[in-house]
Amino acid sequence: MKNTVCTLAATTLLCSLGASLSAQAAELDITITNATKQIYFTPLLISAHSSSVFLFRSGEAATPELEAMAEGGDIAGLASLASNAGAISSENPAGGILDPGASTTTSLSTGDATHLSITAMLLPTNDGFVGLDSWPIPTTPGMYTVRLNGYDAGTEANDELAASMPNPPFITFGTGGTGVETTITNDTVHIHPGNLGDTDPAGGLSDIDSTRYRWLNPVAVVTITVK
Known part of the structure; x- marks a missing residue:
């Protein structure tokens, strides 16, 4: 089995081997690792789909379904959109929150799907959300590693106030903050600057x-085995 390492920087993918990227890999084993110190991932959505389907696009306004995921961790809307467009998805493979340093693995039979999104x-x-946008699935069998950035959906000011974010019991918030931002400075999907x-x-x-x-960034490492 060939070992191929790929790096995702913004939306550009550089692959060290000249693998064919045009499609129809039959079976994928996908392992996602939370590579942060103490940031948590809500339930993941992993979708294999055609080149005309996408879960998000940098530089474009977020859909309501993306907004629901990025602000509240709700993947139901995105999963429904993907399914209606013929995508094959794995929903919530970690069975809930993916903790810092933890990994989860799932398998997909991709059929005619040519691209992968997370x-x-x-x-x-x-x-903020971790994202992989329409990665071309190689047709050459092997193991591929992709590093994922955190994105900002552009739908909410990054005020970093507890009242504006989900409050799960495993996160300790302070009180009395006045707000890092008071207005949205970029209302399209873009690379997240990180918490201040x-x-x-x-x-x-x-x-x-x-x-x-x-x-x-990056916040996650994904290993994809193409069989």
């Missing part, structure tokens, strides 16, 4: 502890 909300963020946070648990700009929940 999404999940990042916690704690306002509207601060070290004041009862004030400051942010309710996010920067010593725990600050992060930079």
Whole structure:
């Protein structure tokens, strides 16, 4: 089995082997690893689909379904859109939250699908999500590694206030923040700048502890075995 390493930077994919990228891989084993220190992934959606289907697009406004996922971790709308477009999906392979450093594995029989996409909300963020946008599935069998960035859906100001984000019990928020941002500065999908946070648990700009929940890209590593 060939071992091929690929790197995803923004939306550009560079592959070290000249594998054919035009389609119809029959079986995929997909392992996703949360590569952050203390950021959590909500339930993942992994979809194999045609080149005309996408879950999100950088530089374009988020759909309502993407907004629901990026702000609240709800993948139902995106999964329905993907299914209606003929995609083959694995929903919530981790069985809930994917913790920092943890991995989950799923398998897909792709049929005629030519591209692979992945999404999940990042916690704690306002509207941040980990994403893989329409990665061309190689036809050459082998193991491929892709590093995923965190994206901002552009649907909510990154105020980093507890009242604006999901509050699961495994995340400790501060109080009294005045807000890092008060308005949306980019209303299209774009690379997330990461949490700013601060070290004041009862004030400051942010309710996010920067010593725990600050992060930079990439946020995930995906290993895809094409059989």
